[in-house]
Amino acid sequence: MRTLAIDIGGTKFTVAAFHGEEMVRRESRATDRSGGREWLMSVLEPLVTAWHAEQRFDRCGIGFGGPVIWETQMVATSTHVGGWSNFDLAGRIRQLLGGASVTMDNDANAGALGEYIYGAGADCNPFVYLTVSTGVGGGILIGGDVLHGADSWAGEIGHTTVRPDGPECLCGSRGCLERMCCGLWLERDYGVPAKELMRQPDFVRRYVVDLAQGLKNCIMLLNPARIVLGGGIAKAGPDLFVPLREELGRQMPAWSRARRDVLQAQLGDDSVLWGALGLAAQGRR
Numbered sequence: 273m274r275t276l277a278i279d280i281g282g283t284k285f286t287v288a289a290f291h292g293e294e295m296v297r298r299e300s301r302a303t304d305r306s307g308g309r310e311w312l313m314s315v316l317e318p319l320v321t322a323w324h325a326e327q328r329f330d331r332c333g334i335g336f337g338g339p340v341i342w343e344t345q346m347v348a349t350s351t352h353v354g355g356w357s358n359f360d361l362a363g364r365i366r367q368l369l370g371g372a373s374v375t376m377d378n379d380a381n382a383g384a385l386g387e388y389i390y391g392a393g394a395d396c397n398p399f400v401y402l403t404v405s406t407g408v409g410g411g412i413l414i415g416g417d418v419l420h421g422a423d424s425w426a427g428e429i430g431h432t433t434v435r436p437d438g439p440e441c442l443c444g445s446r447g448c449l450e451r452m453c454c455g456l457w458l459e460r461d462y463g464v465p466a467k468e469l470m471r472q473p474d475f476v477r478r479y480v481v482d483l484a485q486g487l488k489n490c491i492m493l494l495n496p497a498r499i500v501l502g503g504g505i506a507k508a509g510p511d512l513f514v515p516l517r518e519e520l521g522r523q524m525p526a527w528s529r530a531r532r533d534v535l536q537a538q539l540g541d542d543s544v545l546w547g548a549l550g551l552a553a554q555g556r557r
Contacts, residue, residue, distance in 0.1 A: 276323065276332040276369065277548035278316075280361075281379060282352040282406030282456065285312060287319060288545045289327055293390075295545070297323075309355030313364070320368045331373040332365055333548030335382030337407070342424040345376050345556065351442050352406060352456070375551040379403065379544045380427060381418045383537070384411025386547030387500050391538035396497035400490050401543075402429060404483070405503030408450040412494065430454070434485040452482040455504055470508035477515055484519040487534060495530045502537030509536060 275290040286300040299319070304311045323329075338350035345363075350356040362376040377385075384401035387393040393401065399413040410429030412419040419426045430450035431443050438447025451457055455466040462469060469475050487499055506512065513536060520532055537543050 273331070273553075274327055274329045275549050275552045276320065276327075276329040276365075277545040277552070278320075278332065278334045278365070279379060279382070279544040279548065280312070280316075280335070281337040281544075282350075285316065286541070286545060287316075287323065288542070288548075289323060289329070290549050293549070295542070298542075298545070300541075303353065305353050308353055309359060312353070317364075317368060320365060324369050329369055329372055331552040332369055332375070333382070333550070333552035334362060334365065334374065334376040335379035335544035335548050335551075336361060336376060337379045337409075339425060339428075340376055340378045340381075342377065342420045342556070345374075347376075348424070373552065373555065375554070375556055377418065377547075377551055378409065378411075378427075380409030381411040381420075382547030382551060383409075383502050383543040384413055384427075384500075384547065385418060385550045386539055386543040386545070387502065387537055388413050388416065389550045390546045391543060392500045392535045393498060398494050398496045400429075400494060400496040400499045401537075402486070402490075402499065402501050403503040403543075404453060404455075404501055404505040406456050407454045408486075408503075410490075412496075429486060429490065432486065432489055434482045434489075449482065449486040453479065453486070453505070466505050467507075470505060470512055473511070473515075476508075476512060477519075480512070480516040480519045484516055484523050487516075487520055488523045491524065491530050491532065492528070497531060498533040498535060500535050500537050502539070502543045506536050507540070 277288040279286045289297040339348035362374045366374045393399045401411040408430030410427040435447030441448040441451035458466040
């Protein structure tokens with residue numbers, strides 16, 4: 273079985289080819305946010321067409337960096353790149369692949385599925401995955417199934433409030449977890465990339481206060497067996513995770529015996545690609 277996996281994020285998009293469960297090819301390119309959907313599709317479509325001509329894919333999975341309506345398989349919108357509202361991305365890719373099966377979900381749900389099947393979330397129930405990158409997204413799995421909610425909007429952890437008097441987020445609210453912790457806003461607020469900020473211990477000690485608040489909210493609500501953090505900021509490794517676990521321990525109520533198992537994503541940059549493989553294999557259930 274040959275599977276095309278597509279990961280469309282806020283700063284880059286990546287495509288990969290799988291033969292069975294072996295990744296045999298991978299290519300990543302930076303995203304031109306100013307070009308919007310038109311630019312990305314102008315680059316993605318010929319790439320997909322060329323790869324399909326060489327490999328003849330049987331199916332495709334897509335992780336998209338924004339809300340996806342699960343029932344209709346339509347992109348709802350993107351908060352970072354223009355032109356995506358109500359776009360039939362899955363349908364367009366299906367045409368390019370000659371009618372092959374295409375299954376799409378938002379990138380955080382896809383990343384959650386990838387880590388659950390192939391990475392750090394194996395056999396964890398419930399399982400929560402957070403991607404902390406250009407934005408902050410979340411995926412929740414219960415019994416191995418992604419929780420989409422009644423209207424496909426479950427898991428939007430990035431837009432839960434961690435600082436009610438905080439600065440305004442792109443969504444219009446104040447003090448969202450995404451506003452306080454994502455790479456886009458860190459660079460705008462401090463003038464340097466998040467990767468550099470994560471090398472500064474004093475900054476990280478302040479930063480983890482808000483991130484730990486978001487994790488505490490997840491734990492108090494869901495009592496997950498494990499929380500896995502992926503995305504670019506999670507690559508800071510122990511420089512982030514050691515103070516984060518310490519801060520989370522301070523914030524959790526002394527009476528709570530809920531687990532506080534927080535790990536770095538095992539699949540690194542490829543959590544969403546492996547999740548796209550899982551999506552393609554499962555189809556829309």
